[in-house]
Amino acid sequence: MKKILVTGANGQLGSEIKVLAGNYPDFDFVFTDIADFPLDKTEEIIANFKLIQPDVVINCAAYTAVDKAEQDQVTADAINHLAIGTLASLCKEFGAKLVHVSTDYVFDGSSPVAYKETDVPNPKSVYGVTKLAGEIACSQNCPESIIIRTAWVYSEFGNNFVKTMLRLMTERDSLGVVNDQIGSPTYAADLAQVILTILNGDKWEPGIYHYSNEGEISWFDFASDIKAIAQKTCEINGIPASSYPTPAERPAFSLLDKSKIKAVYGIEAFDYKVSLKIMMARLEKQSN
Known part of the structure; x- marks a missing residue:
């Protein structure tokens, strides 16, 4: 039986792996x-491992407070880089x-097309810099590792864009949402399944x-799709990112090319609307 250590188990992805764990009796x-496996303490990482x-x-596990990281560089680097x-x-x-x-x-x-794994990284935020440093340390110290880049993660668990939008659409008559940052969402349950599928395979x-x-x-x-699925009446207005300044700069375009993981592992990527509807239905079920 394989023993699988999951760090950051109370976060969005870790929580979704917990949901799926029963499907893998082997x-x-x-x-x-963080309480029992803190990644900002090297000695505890070694002892626990x-x-x-x-x-x-x-x-x-990761330090994911993107804006806070701009002022808390030491902690972000400890968790996103040194710990890895x-x-x-x-x-x-x-x-x-x-x-x-x-x-x-x-x-x-700045890319006009979806990013491939071979494209040269150039992070614009402390969060991005520390995550890239973690990738490099991971590859150098354990060349046999698998690194999966993902984007715009949401789930029933924790805090995320979908849950925030649902709350704000209930509280307000109108919302301004950035319309010039492009990417694709990731339902954490789908990513959890991808990881476990890879681990359960022979490749x-x-x-x-x-x-x-x-x-x-x-x-x-x-946000407009969330409104439609939830049948909210709140008015959604598109605004440029320049109208909503944040301490950390976000990529204006961060679409990820998934052809490699599909080819190597036979992974299927679901349309974001399909996964969004599943997640929101589960969220609705929880609240009833």
Whole structure:
């Protein structure tokens, strides 16, 4: 039985892996989060790793407060970069496999077409810089690792764009939502399934992969779809990103090309609207 250590287990992706865990009786999951596996303390990473002795590590943990990271660079770097180097070194030393989750924020958003894994990163935010540094440390310290970049993650769990929009649409008569940042959302349940499908298969090809749901939309489009599915009456107005300044710069275009993960692992990427409807139905069921 494979022992699988999941870090960041109370986050969106980790929570979705928990939901799916029962479908994999051959996996012995060990779910940890910041309280019992803090990634900003190197000595505790090493001690916990040796205590758990995993066959596989799925690193879902990250410092994801994108704007806060601009002022909290030390903590962001410790969690998104240094900790990944430590985890990768431990996986290499003890022969464990590592799946590390990264982000579209490693790109600057200037591409006219969907980003491929071979495109040169150029992050514009502290968050993006630290996540890229984590990728590099992961690849250098454990060349056999798999890195999956994803984007615009949402789920029933935690805080995310979908849940925020649903709340604001209930509280307000109108909303302004950025219409000049383009990408594709990722339902965390779909990404969780992708990771477990890879781990459950007989193929392991290390390297960087891209995964999100299918579609090319703006945040305004995303909000409009959420409104339509939830049948809200709140008016949604498209605004430029310049009208909504944030401490951290976001990529204006961060669509990810998923052809590599589809070709190598036979992964299917669902249309974002299909997954959005599933997530919102589950959210509705929870509230009833």
